[in-house]
Each structure stands twice: as C-alpha cells, then as structure tokens.
Amino acid sequence: MLDRTYLRENPDEVRDALENRGADVDLDEILAIDERWRELKARGDELRHERNQITQQIGTYVAEGNEEKREQAIEQSRELKGEIEEVEAEADDLQEELQERLLEVPQVPHESVPLGLDERHNVEDRRWGFDDLRELPGEVVPHYELGEEMDIIDEERGAKTTGAGFYFLKGDGARLEHALIQFMMDVHREQGYVDLFPPVPVKSASMRGTGQLPKFADDAYRLGDSNDEDYDDEDLWLCPTAEVPVTNMYAGDILLDDDLPLKHQAYTPNFRREAGEHGTETRGIVRVHQFNKVELVNFVRPEESYDRLEGLLDEAEEVLRRLGLPYRILELCTGDLTFASAKTYDIEVWAPADDMDDGPEEGGRWLEVSSASNFEEFQARRAGLRYRPERHESAEYLHTLNASGLALPRVMVAILEYYQNEDGTVTIPEALRPYMDDQELIEGHEKVGESALGAGKRE
RNA sequence: GCCAGGAUGGCCGAACGGUAAGGCGCACGCCUGGAAAGCGUGUUCCCUUUGGGAUUCUGGGUUCAAAUCCCAGUCCUGGCGCCA
Numbered sequence: 001m002l003d004r005t006y007l008r009e010n011p012d013e014v015r016d017a018l019e020n021r022g023a024d025v026d027l028d029e030i031l032a033i034d035e036r037w038r039e040l041k042a043r044g045d046e047l048r049h050e051r052n053q054i055t056q057q058i059g060t061y062v063a064e065g066n067e068e069k070r071e072q073a074i075e076q077s078r079e080l081k082g083e084i085e086e087v088e089a090e091a092d093d094l095q096e097e098l099q100e101r102l103l104e105v106p107q108v109p110h111e112s113v114p115l116g117l118d119e120r121h122n123v124e125d126r127r128w129g130f131d132d133l134r135e136l137p138g139e140v141v142p143h144y145e146l147g148e149e150m151d152i153i154d155e156e157r158g159a160k161t162t163g164a165g166f167y168f169l170k171g172d173g174a175r176l177e178h179a180l181i182q183f184m185m186d187v188h189r190e191q192g193y194v195d196l197f198p199p200v201p202v203k204s205a206s207m208r209g210t211g212q213l214p215k216f217a218d219d220a221y222r223l224g225d226s227n228d229e230d231y232d233d234e235d236l237w238l239c240p241t242a243e244v245p246v247t248n249m250y251a252g253d254i255l256l257d258d259d260l261p262l263k264h265q266a267y268t269p270n271f272r273r274e275a276g277e278h279g280t281e282t283r284g285i286v287r288v289h290q291f292n293k294v295e296l297v298n299f300v301r302p303e304e305s306y307d308r309l310e311g312l313l314d315e316a317e318e319v320l321r322r323l324g325l326p327y328r329i330l331e332l333c334t335g336d337l338t339f340a341s342a343k344t345y346d347i348e349v350w351a352p353a354d355d356m357d358d359g360p361e362e363g364g365r366w367l368e369v370s371s372a373s374n375f376e377e378f379q380a381r382r383a384g385l386r387y388r389p390e391r392h393e394s395a396e397y398l399h400t401l402n403a404s405g406l407a408l409p410r411v412m413v414a415i416l417e418y419y420q421n422e423d424g425t426v427t428i429p430e431a432l433r434p435y436m437d438d439q440e441l442i443e444g445h446e447k448v449g450e451s452a453l454g455a456g457k458r459e
Numbered sequence: 460g461c462c463a464g465g466a467u468g469g470c471c472g473a474a475c476g477g478u479a480a481g482g483c484g485c486a487c488g489c490c491u492g493g494a495a496a497g498c499g500u501g502u503u504c505c506c507u508u509u510g511g512g513a514u515u516c517u518g519g520g521u522u523c524a525a526a527u528c529c530c531a532g533u534c535c536u537g538g539c540g541c542c543a
Contacts, residue, residue, distance in 0.1 A: 038505095038506065038507075039507090041505075041506055041507095041512085042506060042507060042511090042512090044512080045505090045506065045507095045511055045512040045513085046511080046512090048511085048512060048513085049510095049511055049512070051523090052478080052511095052512090054523080055477085055478075055523060055524055056477080056478070056524090058477080058523055058524070059477040059478080059523095059524080060477095062477075063477085070523085073523075074523040074524095075523085076523090077523045077524080078523065081523080234532095234533080254469070388469075388485095394502080394503075394504095395469085395503090
C-alpha cells in the first residue's frame with residue numbers, strides 16, 4: 001500500500017508511475033475522497049473538543065452539587081453528541097472507502113525499471129551456461145512424454161483422484177522432488193537463511209498483507225466457501241506461495257535493528273487456480289494447481305533493499321549453477337511487474353524439448369523458475385512490519401523482498417529435458433546425487449495395471 | 460469441545476463509572492574534571508501542529524461520561540475432555 005501523505009504530496013509522480021504500469025486507477029478520485037475526509041475529520045475533532053470540555057465541567061458540577069448547571073451541561077453535551085455522530089459517520093465511511101481504494105493501488109515502480117507495456121519489453125540482462133552445453137539427443141523428448149513413458153509422472157491418475165492440473169510423482173520422480181528440496185535448502189542455509197516450515201492455510205488478512213487480496217482472489221483456493229462470496233479476515237485460503245505465511249509471520253511486530261537483515265527460507269506446497277490456462281504451452285507440469293517451492297524471504301533496512309535484491313537474485317541463481325542448468329536473467333519492465341513489486345528480476349531456465357518462438361537460438365523454450373522482487377514498504381505497510389532504527393525513535397516500515405529458490409516442477413522439467421540421454425534415460429546432476437543415494441541415472445519404472453498391458457507396455 | 464482466569468505504551472505494571480499512576484529501557488539536556496548517581500524533558504497514531512483529536516485486544520451496547528458495567532468475537536494461560 002502506498003503512503004497517503006506521499007500520495008497527497010506527489011500526485012503527478014504517482015500518476016505517471018501507475019500509467020507506466022498500465023494500472024487502471026483513478027487517483028484524482030482517491031485524492032478527492034482524502035480531501036473530503038480531512039475536512040470532516042477536522043470538523044469532528046472540533047466538536048469533540050467542545051464536548052470533552054463540557055463533559056469535564058459536568059464532573060465539576062457534580063462535585064459542587066450544582067444541579068442546575070449540571071442539567072444544562074448534560075443537555076448541551078447530548079446535542080453535540082448527535083452532531084458528532086453525524087459528522088463522524090460520514091468520515092468513517094470515507095475512511096473505509098479510501099482504505100479499500102488504496103488496497104487496490106499497485107506499487108510504484110523503481111526508477112531503474114525499464115519502461116514497457118508487457119512481457120515483450122522485458123530486458124534480458126545475461127545468460128549463463130550456454131557456452132559449455134552438454135551433448136543432447138538429436139530429438140529431445142518433452143518431459144510430459146518422457147515422464148509418462150518412464151512412469152515417474154502420472155498426470156492421468158492425478159486427474160482421477162483430484163482433478164486436472166494435479167499429478168502424481170512416482171518412484172525416481174518423487175525421489176527427485178525430495179532430493180531437490182533438500183538440496184535447495186542446504187544451498188540456502190549456506191547463504192544464511194533460517195528454515196521455516198509454515199502453516200499452509202492462511203487468513204484473508206495475511207493474503208491482504210502481501211497483496212494477493214483483494215484484487216487477486218480468483219487466483220487462490222479458498223477453504224470452505226466459494227470465491228464469489230464475501231470473505232472475513234479470519235477466513236482461510238490455501239497458501240499460494242510461502243511468501244504469504246512467512247512475510248506475515250512478523251505482521252504487527254516491531255523488529256530490532258539488530259534483527260535485520262532477516263533471511264528466511266520455507267518449503268511449502270503452493271496452490272493456484274490458474275483459471276483458463278490450458279494449451280500447448282502448459283502441457284505437462286509447467287503450470288499446475290499444486291506445486292512445491294522453496295521460497296526465500298528477506299526483511300531488510302530500507303536503505304539496503306536494492307543491494308539485497310542483487311544478492312537475493314544471486315542466491316536463487318546459485319541453485320541452477322550448481323545443477324548445471326543453463327538459464328537467463330530478465331529485468332521485468334514496468335508493465336509486467338506484479339502488483340506489489342517495485343522491481344523484479346525473473347530467472348528463466350532452459351527447457352530444450354519444445355521449440356517455441358521466443359526460446360533461444362539453441363531451440364527449446366524458457367521457463368520462469370523464480371522472480372526476485374523488492375516490495376520496498378508496500379507489504380510492510382499492509383502487514384504492519386516495522387523496525388526501530390534508533391532505540392529512542394519511532395518505529396519505521398522495513399522493506400521486504402522475496403524470490404523463489406526455486407519452483408520445483410519447472411526445475412524438474414529442465415532436468416528431464418536437459419539431462420536427457422540418447423537412450424531415453426536421464427542423468428542425475430552431480431549436485432543432486434548425494435541426496436539420491438549416489439544414484440546417477442533415472443531409467444524409469446515398469447508401468448502398473450491392465451492399461452499397461454493393452455498399450456503393450458507389459459506382457 | 461467445556462470450565463476458569465487473563466489481554467493496558469518498546470517492556471513491566473496500577474487505576475471507587477469522572478477522563479490512563481509508577482517503574483524499567485532508550486534519547487536529549489542540566490549537573491560533573493570525566494563518569495555513575497541525581498534532576499528535568501521526551502519516547503503510539505491522525506489532523507489544518509503555539510493547537511486539537513483518537514488510542515487500555517477487536518466489534519457492538521448502557522451512560523452526560525467506560526480501562527472500569529453488559530453482549531459477541533479473537534488470542535493467551537491453567538484445568539478437564541477428545542485425539543493422529
């Protein structure tokens with residue numbers, strides 16, 4: 001959420017910034033509401049002042065036993081009460097509306113963010129790992145075919161038990177998932193992250209704190225009620241990213257200056273509705289309703305947040321470097337920033353199987369595995385995350401940042417495709433082998449059930 | 460789930476229905492050769508800041524007036540029950 005005073009004092013700057021994002025916000029209306037609210041607030045304060053004085057007088061009259069003056073004052077106070085109620089009722093309505101409007105105003109982009117309308121204007125900073133590629137099969141089999149063939153990814157049965165967009169990992173597939181989680185958390189622990197295992201359902205208030213609500217209710221899974229119904233602060237949602245529980249963990253708290261920078265990592269499942277996202281680009285496990293992710297969340301002093309963003313990006317990249325997976329770094333343009341973010345880098349891993357137009361010259365395509373973002377005060381103001389820079393001074397909002405480190409299914413896609421061998425097996429990246437009992441190769445499993453017979457996969 | 464008790468500033472902790480003591484911490488000032496002690500001031504948010512308003516977990520109610528009385532909720536503690 002933006003600061004009201006800042007908004008009041010820099011309307012043109014904010015207007016430009018929001019326009020650059022392509023945000024549809026009527027700033028003038030917000031400012032008009034604020035203006036009117038301040039008038040009423042001043043009037044209400046005045047009336048209350050009057051009444052406070054009268055009420056105090058009554059106390060004196062009672063002590064003196066001055067019956068007549070007491071009655072008179074009480075009558076006066078009653079009158080004022082009605083007037084105050086009227087003025088304040090309107091002020092409260094405006095205040096509430098202002099609050100609602102402000103919750104829907106996105107973050108102002110940082111000055112260094114490239115201008116642009118959408119993803120086409122994102123700027124590629126650099127690539128890693130393409131100079132020394134491993135030798136790939138003549139025809140790389142897409143992960144969804146290979147995964148089914150090897151019987152390590154079972155989408156059909158996931159759809160059966162739960163629905164489209166859910167899948168089983170099996171055998172070496174499931175094992176690879178666990179290995180990746182442990183591996184990633186070890187890497188980040190080396191980088192100074194403290195592990196968290198958060199609760200998976202989160203309250204509406206938490207979702208609001210990080211910016212998922214109120215605007216993006218449709219993307220989330222709500223527990224116990226339809227997304228169309230009104231929700232309360234206490235209503236629960238399935239965690240869409242560990243960013244939500246972890247960032248809100250310190251909501252309303254005042255951290256000590258010494259606590260910062262505070263770095264947490266959390267592994268959780270993530271649930272997203274992804275309505276209407278079906279097609280060739282999303283075949284397999286590239287876009288699913290439930291996936292695992294190790295999330296990195298940083299709480300830092302405001303003046304350090306942009307340095308930390310670079311550090312955070314590097315910490316997330318480290319996972320791909322150790323896995324030997326080629327990737328690139330994008331700087332998101334103003335039009336492609338997420339709601340709460342002031343600046344974002346995307347990390348996109350290379351998945352060589354499906355040739356797509358916007359992929360690299362080597363073929364294949366890019367898959368986003370992480371977004372490293374600086375939210376500055378935006379989430380801190382919503383969630384009430386503060387710290388005290390100097391002991392005697394008042395508490396200030398800190399800055400929050402986060403990045404995936406990384407989203408697992410897409411990393412798995414990259415491994416299954418990039419580490420694929422001519423004979424259809426997959427070499428396990430060296431860094432992962434210690435987590436898989438030094439296994440070097442994924443060869444797959446014999447399929448189970450009568451359908452395997454009919455397909456000629458079993459005899 | 461039931462019963463009982465509780466929630467007051469950064470922290471601790473008082474307050475017959477009459478308008479939030481005191482202490483600690485921290486900062487600044489005075490004092491001092493310097494420090495400690497002592498003394499003074501300050502230490503939540505909002506507004507149109509020589510001033511005013513709000514604020515005792517949250518939301519309602521009673522009253523001229525609520526930290527205080529009533530109702531509902533949240534969380535914490537203890538006891539009982541249930542339970543992987």
